Amino acid sequence: MVLIYWADSNRGVMDPPMVGSFEGDIGMFYCKDVFKGKPIIVMFHWDKTDKNNPVWSQAFSPDNGVSWEWNATNTSHRMK
Template structure:
């Protein structure tokens, strides 16, 4: 693990999204939409920032590697929650797969959050929530990236 773990994400992307329409209410209806993203390294590669543009809203992610703790931290913000920076997730890559965990409050409910990254030429990101302390995980958002 190193500050180079997210190098696969540098550049411009088309993003195919599949997301639960209501992640707060834990719905069952999935929506699909396209987006564009662009990621670039900062701080000599020890950080990466990306911009995410979907129809009618945008988001941004900051990822920063902490060599002392040997973890990546990931923060998310979007125009859907103005002025709010989500609590960070922490994790690392092992065996070509990145797993990151954090805690948040969604719709008034405490949840554990998990991000899974599968790098490669067409990376895949998944978000999962657990409402039972991490025993069971429910996928609520999947992004598939292709180079723009």
């Protein structure tokens, strides 16, 4: 199990820790949070299949994980 702490630089506070782990090259991390006054589950999905271009994505679920709204993604690139 791994904890990821995310800091919102706009608010100057730490968000709730994401809890999860990697299975092979895929990492799944979750936490409960509140968005616009409503409880949600937040998911971080890490894909390091391409070691030089890992992808991070984020999704929110307002219905305890039944459905997910993907709302952010980032592809990093290794500097050579």
